[in-house]
Amino acid sequence: MIMDAVLPLWRHMGKNPLWASFKNPSGIFKKDELGLEIAQIAVPAALALTADPIASLVDTAFIGHIGPVELAAVGVAIAVINQASKVAIFPLVSVTTSLVAEEDAKGGSGGAYQEIEIVEKQLASDNEKDDLIPKTEMICNRDKKRSISSASSALIIGGTLGLIQAIILICAAKPMLSYMGVKSDSPMLKPALKYFTLRSLGSPAVLLSLAMQGVFRGFKDTKTPLYATIIGDVANIILDPIFIFLFRLGVSGAAIAHVISLYLNSLILMWKLMQEVNLLAPTMKDLQLSRFLKNGFLLLFRVIAATFCVTLAASSAAKLGSTFMAAFQICLQVWLATSLLADGLAVAAQAILANAFARNDYDKVVATASRVLQLGLILGLILCIIVAVILQFSSQIFTKDVNVLLLLQLGIPFVAATQPVNSLAFVFDGLNYGASDFAYSAYSMVLIAGFSILCLFLLSSSNGFVGIWLALSIFMSLRAGAGFLRIGSRTGPWSFLRS
Template sequence: MVNVCKADELGVEIVHIALPTLLALVADPAASLIDTAFVGHIGPVELAAVGISIAVFNQVSKIAIFPLVSITTSFVAEEDTTEPLSTKEQVYEEFENANSVNKEMEVLKPLVDSMPSSITNDSREMVKLEHVRRRIPSASSALVIGSVLGVIQTLFLIFAANPILNYMGVDSNSPMLRPARQYLTLRSLGAPAVLLSLAMQGVFRGFKDTKTPLYATIVGDTVNIILDPILMFVLHMGITGAAIAHVISQYLISLILLWRLNKQVDLLTPGIKDLRIGQFLKNGGMLLVRVIAATFCVTLAASLAARQGSTSMAAFQVCLQIWLAASLLADGLAVAGQAILASAFARKDHSKVVATASRVLQMALVLGIVLSVILTVVLKFASRLFTDDINVLHLISLGIPFIAVTQPVNALAFVFDGVNYGASDFAYSAYSMVLVALVSILCLFLLSSSHGFVGIWVALTIFMSLRTVVGFWRIGTGTGPWSFLRE
């Protein structure tokens, strides 16, 4: 633990990647929390309806998002590390196609001519100038797959809204059905933008550039927050306005990222044969299994809460949003670990692999402890920001201890995911999560039936604890990509 705050080269690199990612990840749940607060003042039924709709949307989205983003980050980081430097002729050709080629060539030609035939990785990074667009086939592959999956998700949610909501416990007699269907259908129109923007975030993460996604997310979420009260209360659109505001913000984020990415990467260069569709689908299939298993547990928990009534679902929605918003802060460290580890594994730099994994896990534990303390203090006074309903507030008070105490475990679980993805250990991640999910699903059914709302949160605590255990087991036993630890 002595190295956790050490400001050496590795520590600075992790912070430079993790901090913007952390802020971007905070921005989106923060916007969702503000949405929840606005909707909560319309009424508990609407709050519960939006909660169940968001749970459905997130379940379907995560099936595609996490495999796509995780694989894209690893593949792009590997390609950016191992891709040979463009030849002098290729560099000249890029500049000859630019509008201001003459002046740029006068300055840069001596530099290019003086470059040695063998250049270190660090030097190669310096020569990748902004106006020389990179050729990264994985970037184009991610955008193609993200766009297709986004359209499929929209069509699926629109045409299957009723049966999905019925499965989630919202039957035809429930007052939640109409507002839940309305919100889910409208929000599904933003699915193509969501998947496309997150695919591009995976590309930027692979380049170790997490500032660009942060700026785009802040702009989009700010627009969402501004539009919420205008559409919901000024124009009296209710939860329809909340859904429309969210969709507009997602398309804005996507357009900003596409504009920025097109300046850095030649997205049209790869032909069909150059696209890594096969590798995306193979490894994506592994992570697809993992994501389905993981998100099914959370969605099942939401479904069990909905079956207990709108009051239970409303309280669960508030607790879940806070729980995820706090826990996902560790994803900033997970992204930093994944990007650095993917590059280190590609170079077979095992010393940096060990140092990076150790450092990000130490940071995760410290972050979790800090979050636990902060949430314990803050949530006692912040619950009324989300609802005025006494019964909902009572259930929220029962969930607060679980939200706060589980933060160190949650942080380690998320960072272990990033470590395994950085090692491209997708198969282990999938199989271990299936085992964890089977145990957790059993706990959810047993504990929810015997202890109600509290039982659901006990089961979710078990779920996250098991995820941490299987993450540690892989490295601790020195198996798979970590076999070099036993040599």
């Protein structure tokens, strides 16, 4: 069995199940059934997750050559848009992935199977059993789509939230930028407002495409979202210099190029999803809106807490001045892009665990959790080295400003050193979501964010730019610690580890 190498560790692990997860690293890269399943989900998911921050890095690189003020302005706008999007994106995607995986595991079948059952009864009553097999095969070939009601729920909620978010962002653009430190007399206001308003028009496409990604993840299909994301981001990279420099639209051109790529991504995913799933559920009850809203609100509080912490850090940097904000923006984008590689493992863990928990297959739950934790730690250590080396010698790609480059030298050690911690934090998130442990994820994050915000105020006031990054490092360390505590204490959905 795929878990033979791991189960003995957990069954004889004594008081701490997490220690057993790390003390036998020899099977980390083993190409068994579980290893291949994790790789097939995690690698495309990681590439897709990293593609969007990379696209933002491309925007940052192009805009950085316009000037440091424009770079700082776009940095503030992106920070607000990203954090506002996360408020809706992560609850939507995480809940969708878990519910779709559970429904698929329990036999959320396509309409073909229901039709087959009806035909079987009719044929039996008409004494035509000899024709049963070929006729049912004909029906099955005619309709291979799955009827997954949670997929329809995700699209309805995603589309609605996207429209609401676009309206709110556009109407509240100035107050939001002002909160971030871009006041009416700031030279950053005009370019930030242009970029912010235009990028907000892409909100419906963002939330709708992320809802569809959640559906595909629930099916353990991360390749389709990857292909759609790559096509959209390539379009963005091609259109950026055209709109920014050729059409002389500056920061507005960067925003327009990004919005076009978002809608292209969404259209591709919709086209592929309609080929696999019957999107219209027969009744309102089948839409499972209550489950989405209950779990979604729990994760909403979690994301708001985390978002507020990171947004406050960006606001603290903006209040220090455009030079500090420009350096913070570069560090933050690199920090997010590299850390999200580990989120690919989290996606794999969530999809596999949700499916396994639905079937009460605790052996596979244990084996998967152990393997992804080991892989997350190794990935974090590798990223630590890569970021430290590459960012040290490639800073001038983003800006030529000497003062910004000097500040980058202060931020690079934090960006590099936190990679292992970030990787484990993301993996633990995936484990908790796969176990549908949304309540613990929400409440623990609120406590962590509260303490981290206190650290941010104290450290930023006394240590400036370095203090901001020190506070963010504490924030991620506490997130990883919360994951250790939940599984290590064998509580909640992990109580089965006691037996």
